[in-house]
Amino acid sequence: MKPSLLIEAQALIAKLPKGGKKDLADRLGWYPARVAKLAKGEEPRCAGGWKAREQMTQMAVMELRKMTSNTK
Secondary structure, three states: OOHHHHHHHHHHHHHOOOOOHHHHHHHHOOHHHHHHHHHOOOOOOOOOOHHHHHHHHHHHHHHHHHHHHHHH
């Protein structure tokens, strides 16, 4: 996986207001623990292999961009 994706996801999660991690988990249909792992800079776990992990991270980054652009 591209480390830049994980770094961007970490930075965007840090910008979220209080309760933002739970909101992100709800929007993506993820468990909150998966978002917490992403916030720590770890890849989310899934059964699909590296390609699926990368797609999940890309999906999360796109959703985070939407969420943070609305708060400005």
